[in-house]
Amino acid sequence: MKDHDTIAALMEDIGARAKRAAGALAFAPPEAKANALEAAADALGQRLPEILSSNAKDLEYGRDKGLSDAMMDRLTLDAARVAAMAKALRDIAALPDPVGAVMAEWDRPSGLHIQRVRTPLGVVGVIYESRPNVTADAGALCLKAGNAVILRGGSESFHSSQAIHACLVDGLRAAGLPEDAIQLVPTRDRVAVSHLLGMTEYVDVIVPRGGKGLVGLVQREARVPVFAHLEGIVHIYVDKAADPQKVLDVVMNAKTRRTGICGAAECLLIHEDVVETIGQGVIRALIDAGVEVRGDARLAEIPGVVAAGEEDWGREYLDMIMAAKVVPDVDGAIEHIRRHSSSHTECILTEDADTAARFFARVDSAILMHNASTQFADGAEFGMGAEIGIATGKMHARGPVGVEQLTSFKYLVTGDGTTRA
Amino acid sequence: MKDHDTIAALMEDIGARAKRAAGALAFAPPEAKANALEAAADALGQRLPEILSSNAKDLEYGRDKGLSDAMMDRLTLDAARVAAMAKALRDIAALPDPVGAVMAEWDRPSGLHIQRVRTPLGVVGVIYESRPNVTADAGALCLKAGNAVILRGGSESFHSSQAIHACLVDGLRAAGLPEDAIQLVPTRDRVAVSHLLGMTEYVDVIVPRGGKGLVGLVQREARVPVFAHLEGIVHIYVDKAADPQKVLDVVMNAKTRRTGICGAAECLLIHEDVVETIGQGVIRALIDAGVEVRGDARLAEIPGVVAAGEEDWGREYLDMIMAAKVVPDVDGAIEHIRRHSSSHTECILTEDADTAARFFARVDSAILMHNASTQFADGAEFGMGAEIGIATGKMHARGPVGVEQLTSFKYLVTGDGTTRA
Numbered sequence: 001m002k003d004h005d006t007i008a009a010l011m012e013d014i015g016a017r018a019k020r021a022a023g024a025l026a027f028a029p030p031e032a033k034a035n036a037l038e039a040a041a042d043a044l045g046q047r048l049p050e051i052l053s054s055n056a057k058d059l060e061y062g063r064d065k066g067l068s069d070a071m072m073d074r075l076t077l078d079a080a081r082v083a084a085m086a087k088a089l090r091d092i093a094a095l096p097d098p099v100g101a102v103m104a105e106w107d108r109p110s111g112l113h114i115q116r117v118r119t120p121l122g123v124v125g126v127i128y129e130s131r132p133n134v135t136a137d138a139g140a141l142c143l144k145a146g147n148a149v150i151l152r153g154g155s156e157s158f159h160s161s162q163a164i165h166a167c168l169v170d171g172l173r174a175a176g177l178p179e180d181a182i183q184l185v186p187t188r189d190r191v192a193v194s195h196l197l198g199m200t201e202y203v204d205v206i207v208p209r210g211g212k213g214l215v216g217l218v219q220r221e222a223r224v225p226v227f228a229h230l231e232g233i234v235h236i237y238v239d240k241a242a243d244p245q246k247v248l249d250v251v252m253n254a255k256t257r258r259t260g261i262c263g264a265a266e267c268l269l270i271h272e273d274v275v276e277t278i279g280q281g282v283i284r285a286l287i288d289a290g291v292e293v294r295g296d297a298r299l300a301e302i303p304g305v306v307a308a309g310e311e312d313w314g315r316e317y318l319d320m321i322m323a324a325k326v327v328p329d330v331d332g333a334i335e336h337i338r339r340h341s342s343s344h345t346e347c348i349l350t351e352d353a354d355t356a357a358r359f360f361a362r363v364d365s366a367i368l369m370h371n372a373s374t375q376f377a378d379g380a381e382f383g384m385g386a387e388i389g390i391a392t393g394k395m396h397a398r399g400p401v402g403v404e405q406l407t408s409f410k411y412l413v414t415g416d417g418t419t420r421a
Numbered sequence: 422m423k424d425h426d427t428i429a430a431l432m433e434d435i436g437a438r439a440k441r442a443a444g445a446l447a448f449a450p451p452e453a454k455a456n457a458l459e460a461a462a463d464a465l466g467q468r469l470p471e472i473l474s475s476n477a478k479d480l481e482y483g484r485d486k487g488l489s490d491a492m493m494d495r496l497t498l499d500a501a502r503v504a505a506m507a508k509a510l511r512d513i514a515a516l517p518d519p520v521g522a523v524m525a526e527w528d529r530p531s532g533l534h535i536q537r538v539r540t541p542l543g544v545v546g547v548i549y550e551s552r553p554n555v556t557a558d559a560g561a562l563c564l565k566a567g568n569a570v571i572l573r574g575g576s577e578s579f580h581s582s583q584a585i586h587a588c589l590v591d592g593l594r595a596a597g598l599p600e601d602a603i604q605l606v607p608t609r610d611r612v613a614v615s616h617l618l619g620m621t622e623y624v625d626v627i628v629p630r631g632g633k634g635l636v637g638l639v640q641r642e643a644r645v646p647v648f649a650h651l652e653g654i655v656h657i658y659v660d661k662a663a664d665p666q667k668v669l670d671v672v673m674n675a676k677t678r679r680t681g682i683c684g685a686a687e688c689l690l691i692h693e694d695v696v697e698t699i700g701q702g703v704i705r706a707l708i709d710a711g712v713e714v715r716g717d718a719r720l721a722e723i724p725g726v727v728a729a730g731e732e733d734w735g736r737e738y739l740d741m742i743m744a745a746k747v748v749p750d751v752d753g754a755i756e757h758i759r760r761h762s763s764s765h766t767e768c769i770l771t772e773d774a775d776t777a778a779r780f781f782a783r784v785d786s787a788i789l790m791h792n793a794s795t796q797f798a799d800g801a802e803f804g805m806g807a808e809i810g811i812a813t814g815k816m817h818a819r820g821p822v823g824v825e826q827l828t829s830f831k832y833l834v835t836g837d838g839t840t841r842a
Contacts, residue, residue, distance in 0.1 A: 023759070027782045100782065108804055112793055119785060121815055204815055225646070225816050246838030253840035338444070360833050361448045361521065364540060372533055372836025381841065382832070383529055394542055394625055394829035395646050396817040408815035411803070412781050415793025417667030419674035420802065 004191055011195035014150055014183050015202030018123045021180035022148035026120050030097035032175045037093035037140050040171025041086040044136070047167055048082055054159035055132070062156050067130075075130050075156055085136045085164070088386060092140040095385045098407050099146040113414045118407040120146030122204035125196050126388070127152045127218060129210035132160035138207070139168045139182040141388050145406035148181050150203070152196060154210075155188040162186075197222040207388050207401065212316075227401050229366075229392040231316040232262030233342040234374045237333035237359065239350035240271040244278045246371055247349050251282050253373040254347065256289050260318050262390060263345055263377030267313070267323040268293075269333045275299070275326055286322060296325040314340030330355050334362050341365055343392045345377040366392050366399040425612055432616035435571055435604050436623030439544045442601035443569035447541050451518035453596045458514035458561050461592025462507040465557070468588055469503055475584035476553070483577050488551075496551050496577055506557045506585070509807060513561040516806045519828050520567040531841070536833040541567030543625035545827065546617050547809070548573045548639060550631035553581035559628070560589045560603040562809050566827035569602050571624065573617060575631075576609040583607075618643040628809050628822065633737075648822050650787075650813040652737040653683030654763040655795045658754035658780065660771035661692040665699045667792055668770050672703050674794040675768065677710055681739050683811060684766055684798030688734070688744040689714075690754045696720070696747055707743060717746040735761030751776050755783050762786055764813045766798040787813050787820040 025033075044051070055077040062075055098118045105115040124147045126138040135151055142149035153161035165184040172179050185192050197206060197218060205225045208218040215228050236254060238247050254265035270279040280302060286293050287304045294308035305324070312323040313336070327333045330348070337346055347369035348359040356370045367377050379387025379400030387400040397405035446454075465472070476498040483496055519539045526536040545568045547559040556572055563570035574582035586605040593600050606613050618627060618639060626646045629639040636651050657675060659668050675686035691700040701723060707714050708725045715729035726745070733744040734757070748754045751769070758767055768790035769780040777791045788798050800808025800821030808821040818826035 026785060106804060108802065110797065110802065112797060112802075114803060119815075243838065249838050249840050250836075257841055356835075364447060365831065367832045367834060370833070370835045372834055372839040373841050375841040376531065376533060376834065376836075376839070381529065381531065381533075382535060383527060394540075398829060399832045408819055410786065411788045411820045412791070413788060413793055413797065414777075414791045415671075415797075417664065417670045418793040418797070419670050420678055420794050420796040 007187065007189055007191045008195060010187065011185070011192055011199065014185065015123070015199045017180040018148040018150050018183060019202045021178040022120065022122050024178050025143070025146050025148055025181050026099070028146065028177055030099070032177055033097065033143055033146070034093040036143065036171040036175035036177050037089045038171070039174035040136075040140070040168045041089040041093075043167035043170040044082055044086040044089070044164070047163065048079060051082055051160065051163040052077060054163035057159045058157055065156070067156065071130055071156070075132065075160070077132060077160060081133070085133050088133070088137055089140050092144050092386055092403070095144060095403055097144070098404050103409060110420070111415060111418050115412040116409050117412055118404070119410050121406055121408050123148045123150065123202055124406065125150045125152070125203045125206040125224075127193060127196065127206065127208045127210070127214065129154040129214060130156040132157040132164055134209055135161040135164040135184065136168065137386055138209070138388055139165070141386055141403055142406060143181060145403045147406055148183075150183050150185065150196060152185040152193060158188055194221065197224070200224055209389055225395070227389060227391040227393070227397045227405070229262060229342065229344050229390050231342040232264065232344040232377075233267070233314055233316050233340060234263060234265045234345045234347070235267045235269055235333070235337050235341055236265050236347040236349065236374065237269040237327070237330065237337075238271060238274065238278055238282070239330060239348060239352060239355055240273040241352035241355060242274065242278055242349040243351055244281060247278050247282050248285055250347070250349060250371065250373050252285060252289065254375055255286060255291055255322050256320070257373070257375050259320055261375065263375045264318065265322065265347070265374050266316055267325070267340070269325055269327045269336055270299075271330075272326050272328055279326075283324060290320055292321045294321065294323050298326045299324050316342070330358055334359065337363055337365070344390065345369065345374045347372065347374050366390065428608065428610055428612045429616060431608065432606070432613055432620065435606065436544070436620045438601040439569040439571050439604060440623045442599040443541065443543045445599050446564070446567050446569055446602050447520070449567065449598055451520070453598055454518065454564055454567070455514040457564065457592040457596035457598050458510045459592070460595035461557075461561070461589045462510040462514075464588035464591040465503055465507040465510070465585070468584065469500060472503055472581065472584040473498060475580035478580045479578055482579075486577070488577065492551055492577070496553065496581070498553060498581060502554070506554050509554070509558055510561050513565050513807055513824070516565060516824055518565070519825050524830060532836055532839050534835045537830050538833055539825070539828040540831050542827055542829050544569045544571065544623055546571045546573070546624045546627040546645075548614060548617065548627065548629045548631075548635065550575040550635060551577040553578040553585055555630055556582040556585040556605065557589065558807055559630070559809055560586070562807055562824055563827060564602060566824045568827055571604050571606065571617060573606040573614060579609055615642065618645070621645055630810055646816070648810060648812040648814070648818045648826070650683060650763065650765050650811050652763040653685065653765040653798075654688070654735055654737050654761060655684060655686045655766045655768070656688045656690055656754075656758050656762055657686050657768040657770065657795065658690040658748070658751065658758075659692060659695065659699055659703070660751060660769060660773060660776050661694040662773035662776060663695065663699055663770040664772055665702060668699050668703050669706055671768070671770060671792065671794050673706060673710065675796055676707060676712055676743050677741070678794070678796050680741055682796065684796045685739065686743065686768070686795050687736065687738055688746070688761070690746055690748045690757055691720075693747050693749055700747075704745060711741055713742045715742065715744050719747045720745050737763070751779055755780065758784055758786070765811065766790065766795045768793065768795050787811065
């Protein structure tokens, strides 16, 4: 399928189907949605051989393409990974149904009773890379929130995603829901992505899941709203009133637990009064753990610290590397963060409640941590159930994007023949 | 000022100043914002002669331009209207400060305490037409929510808006807040609007206030999010189980109280079982009140009813005209609304709770009314204090846009050296 007109027609058809399905899904009974997800989980078990043989095709394609070991690992499915996917579907099925939930209600002197209730957003487009499990997770989260979804997986996981998608459709069918509620774009052609990003008449929001290249492309080209974060340039500020043990625990966890996730810390800001004490200690521990510490002029005097260049401020390493800098006080830290952060997650380590409150009030990132590891920046850790991603924009969804963030709302107003004076 | 480069530089400067001011406003004390609005209200009184002489210049310009009587009336200021503007500022000053308000909080098994708190959106651009009072209202609402605002008034109210803006700046100065928190674009050149709509690096959201021409232009051209409604194509469905007196009261109020507002009803849908009874009665009353009723084939048989054309469905008259149509049942009404409404406000008149619930669940407009006049579609009537407009999009703000809708949020997470396993 290389013909642009053919793909335009294909995407137009997918969009129109999704919009129709969304109309019906918006008032589907909660049980039907939960049943569909349970049935899809069952289907993942029943169709395991088919899923694994589809995955084998993708692995062969990946090897021919010379994918890195990390990429090949992400792409690989086995019985345990498929079982984990099924469990995720059942977990999402068990979440409270958000549609129709009353967010607020009040009475007015006019006699009106007003309710604000959750409604689905409509049609969600999800564009992702090689992880085949995103097909199941994203499809399930969107369905739970009453949205139709158009999934566009990575070309590497093309066959695996199709096999998983077939299980989701089994689930929809079993529950009597429209099969078009969860559609997978059936072509690897990149032109399909451009169409998806521009279908303002059908698509309400796009969620890109993947690296900076993909997210940047989507943010630049989308003509519909986007829930995304481009980078997680996460800062930790060690205040003069920090507890040394908490600094060690939190910084080591935030940097080294997993370096490749968006909540991993990338830059350490240290109050100048504690450089020789807490600062030395934590930098030593980082270096001993195998982290390359890139310090400013003052910190570069510490043995083992590499001199940072200007390009190290505001940089996402996603690796065993951490920038480090001395700041005069909390305001210096806030100033550095304002210039260099990606508004994802920042942390303050201090025992001084006033300083923590100042940091909380003045830093405007989606998530602010006090004496806690930045690796908690995750919807499941927040208690939201699964997440489809983390957003750093200020509109609608911010921070972890779970089922509730995939909804809108409307006002229901009840009177008794009530007229306005 | 006709030179495009000059205006580009001017708008760039305004944008950068607004963004700097927003950084400081985000943590301004609630008292400072309230004091600024009180002082601005005082200044409106003190500067009354100056405001009226500025307004006289605009009225002269309007007469030369041949503005309609309605437009001239909207443009005209007198002592009472300026006093009303001052009162609106004091009312907004007295609203609860939204910034920092805790929207939700909970504890996690990990030991984390999580709060979701309101934050300002950042920089709001407001583009409006001839009403000079929007300068005061919009400036005050944005300030209350901790946002910097860039106001772009209509060319007809150019001098009046400048005089009112000077009072707002007096207030900011008196309260020690940055004067750039409320800026007014100091040129009538339309090129300034194009720049404002494209300043993605400075402007977080645009709110257009005005007719369909202005709102359509902004929705088409803006490269930043927009809170707006293009039209209010408001439907009222009279169910077979409707109460005849409530139908009369609500329909007459919804159509005739004020015809020019977005919550005014435009189309009446009548259940076929009650056409000869309730339907005849309400259509008679509308015609007697001077409303032109444009009916479908069946209703056109009623004396005095004009035959509707295809173009009458989904039409916003903003006048003493109403479309009317017979539908087989509530689902027929829902189907008509789905095809023709602008997702602003719709109403059902029925004494049957199940039918009302079906309408509430299946119609996806920002505001749904049951046995109440659609003219209640207004932020003040909802108890939100003032509103900057009504939004029909599904993202972020929907329905009346008041102070709270002009905010975003962030997560504040507190631990005690807490690390992720």
